[in-house]
Amino acid sequence: MAESWAAMRTAPRRTVIAESLLCALTASFGLVPLLLVRPDRPALAVLEALWATLLVAARRDRPVAAVLGVSPLLVGHNIWTLAAVALVVLSATRRVAPTRRAWQVVGTACVAVAPLTVVQVIPRWEDLPVELAGNAVSVVLLLLLPALAGTLLGRRRLLVNLLRERNSYLEQARSLSASTARLAERNRIAGEMHDLLGHRLSLISVHAGALELAAARQAPPLSGQAELLRTTAGTAMEELREILGVLRHADLADESGSDRGTREDIAALVAESRRAGGVIELDWSVPDSAVVGGRTRQAIHRVVREGLTNVLKHASGAPTRVEVRSAGGGTEVSVTNGVPRTEGRSQGGTHSGLAGLQERISLLGGAFEAGAAPNGGFRVAAWLPSQEQQEEGVHAYAGTAVTPPTDALRPVSGATGQGGQGRQAGQGGSRSPLSDEILTWPRVLGAGCASVLVILPTVGYLMFLLLTASLR
Template sequence: MDVTELRAGGGQEYRWALPSVLLGDGLEGRPVRRSTRDWIVDVAMFLVACGITFLSLVEMKPQPEPLLAVEQVAGALACVAVWLRRRWPVALSLVTGLLSSYLELVGGASVVALFTVAVHRPFKISGPVTLLNLFTLAPYVMLRAGTDDERMSALALGVTFVLLAFAWGIVVRARRQLVWSLRQRADSAAEEAKRLERERIAREMHDVLAHRISMLSLHAGALEFRPDAPPDDIARAAGAIRTNAHLALQDLREVIGVLRHAGPDEGDPVPDRPQPTLADLPALVEECRQAGMDVHLHLRAGGAPESLGRNVYRIVQEALTNARKHADGAPVTVSVTGGPGEGLSAEVRNPLGVRHGARLPGAGAGLIGLTERAELAGGRLEHGPAPDGDFVVRARLPWPAQTSGEGDA
C-alpha cells in the first residue's frame, strides 16, 4: 500500500500507517505493494547492484574454475535477491554482508542491501548492521588480497562503499522523516481548523436560535397560562410568535447560506453572516420588553469596535435568554459601561425568581460558550448568585486605547 492509497482512505488508518510506508519500520516480512515510483527505484537499485558486480568481475584477478563458478552463481543470486530488499532488508544485508567476507561478486548486492537497511530501519538496527559489514572487510582483505598495497587499497575501497551507502541511506531516511513530520503538522493543523470551525458554527447557531426559541416559548406559555385573555392580547401574542418564528427561520437560513457559500475547492473565503453590534442593544432590550420582560438598560459606552460590540451583544443576549428561562417575571438590569483604554464591562442582573410555566430545557452550554467567547476576546466572564440574592452575569473585555470602531451606541 502506497501513500496515495492511504491518503485516499483517510482517517486514523492513514495517520497510523504513514510512518511505516515512508520509513518501512516494523514491516519486516510483510508483502510489499509497489507504486510506480517504487518500481523505478527498485529497478535502479537492481541495476546498481548488477553494475557493481559486473565491474568487480572485470577487475577480478584470475581465479580457479570452481571458485569462479561459485562467485558467478553467488553474484547472480545476490543481484536477484535485491528484489527482496523491501520485504527482508535486515536479513538480506546480513546474508550478503557475511558472504562478501570472502566472495567478491556479492559486494554490489551487499551495498544495496545496506543502503536499504539505513533507509528503512532506525539507527539502533542499521548501526550494528553497518558495523558488521565493516568487520567483514577484514577476512576479505586477509584472504583475497595479495600484497600489502592491495590490502590497503581493498580496505579503503570497501570502507568507502560501506560508509557511503550508510550515509546516503541516513540522508534519505532523514528526509522522509521530515516529510512525515510536515504532513503530520499539516494534518494536525487541518484537524484543529475543522474543530475551531465546528465550535464557531455551534456557537453561532446557539446564539441565533436560543434567543428566538425562548421568545416563542415565552409567548406560547403566556397563551397557555391565560387562555381566557382578551382577544387583543391573544392576537398580539400570536403575532409575536409568528414574527419570532419567521426571524428564527431567517437567521437559520442566513447561517446555512454562509456555510454553503463556498466549497472546499473554491478560492474565495467564506464570509461571515451580518453580525449585531453594540448599537443593536437597545433594539434587543425593546424586543424583550415587548415580550413581557421588565428590562432596564444602562448604556454608557459609545464607539466600540465591531468585534467588541458583537461579543458584548451576544453576552447580553444569552444572559437575557437565561433570565427568561429561569427567572420569569423578575426585573432585569443591563449595564454596559467603558471606553477606550479602560475596557468594556457588561453586567446583567436579575433576582432569582420562580417560573409560572414549564422550565425551558438547558444544559448550561450557553454560559460555557459565553465564557469561551470572553476568553477568546482576551477578557473574562463571571456568573453566579451574588450576596444580595441576585443572579449576575458579569463580563469585562479589553478595549485598546488606539482602537476606534464604527458603530455608535
C-alpha cells in the first residue's frame, strides 16, 4: 500500500486525474443502477462494486493481483461490475511480462471461477449446470478474450519501443554524418586559408621587420610606422591561427559569455543545484592572480555543469564535491558524488554529454576522466593546460591528483553510469539498428488491429448483458 501511494505521488498529474476519474466512474457504474433495480443481495452487490473500483485502481501497480481478483466478480450478483472485469483484464495483462506468465495468471483466475460457482449455488444444486455454463461463457468472453487483446497490445508496446529506439539511432547517425561533413568542409576551408593567407602574412611580417631595422638606421621618423606595420602583421597572424583552430575543430566558443568559468560563475552553478535539492560543496583554490584563458574557463563551466546535471538526474540527494584547483601547471576541475541517500534506480543515459566533454577537453590538449568512484559514487574530472601550454601544443597529462588508469581515456560512451547504476552504451545509449524482420510496420499495426477484433465479441456480450439487466 505504501509503494502504491508513493507511485501515485510521483506519477504525472494528468495520470492521477485520469485514474481518479476512472475509479469514480467505475464506482458510479456499479452503484447507481442498484438504486433503480434492487438486487437479491444488496449488501453483496455494493461490496462487489467497491471491489471492482479497487481492482481498477490496482491494475497498473499490481497487475497480477488485479487479474486474480476478478474471479469473484464473474460469479457475483452485481452484473454492472462485469464491464470493469474486461477493463481490468485488458489493462493488467498488458503490463505482465513475459506473455507466458500473463497466461498463467489468467489460467489461475479461470480455474478459480469453478469452485466459486459451486460455493454460490450450494443452496440450489439443481441450478449448478446452468450456472456453470453461464459462467463458462463469461470466462471466455470477459476473461480470455480481453487477456488475448491485452497480451497483443503488450507485445505491440514492445515493438513500438524498439521502433522508437531504432529511429533514435538513425537520427543520431544522421546527425553524426552531417557533423562529419561539416567538419570536413571546415577543414578544407581552413587548409585553403592557411595556404593562401598564412604564407602572405608571414612574408609581410618578415619584410616589415626588415623595413623596421632599415628605417631605424636610415629614416628614424619612419621607424614608428614600420613597427606598427610589423605588429599589425603579427596580430593578424595570431587572429588567423584562432580562426583556423575554430574551423578545424568544434566551435569552442559556443558559450560566448566572458564570465563563464569564473569563481562567481561556478558558485552560481552550485547555488542553483542546491536550490534544486542537491547537497553540494564547492572548493575553489585557483589563485586570483592565475591567468586562465577564455577557452579554459568555458571548459571549466561545461565540466561543472555536466557533472552537476548528471548528479541531479542520476544520483539526486547524494553528497557532492566540486573542486577547481591548480595542478601540474594547469587547472584541474572535478565533480565527485557519493551514493544517493534515497533509494532510486537510475535509468541511465546515452553518455553524449560526457562524450562531448571528452572531445572538448582533448581539443584543448587536456585529459578527461569519468567513471565509478571507489565509494560507490561517480567522478567526472578534467585537467586543462595553461594558455602557454596550449599554444605550445602540450597534449600530455601533467596533473598529479587526477591519475586516470590506462583505459580511462577510452571513448566515454562505454563509461559506467552515475552511481554505478547506469547501463552500458549498448543498453542505455545508441545500439545497432535492429533487424527489419523484427521491426516492421505491419507487425506494429497488426497487433493493435488484432486486439480490436478480439475485443469486439466482449463488447457485444457486455452490451447484451447490460441491456438485459436494464429491461428487467
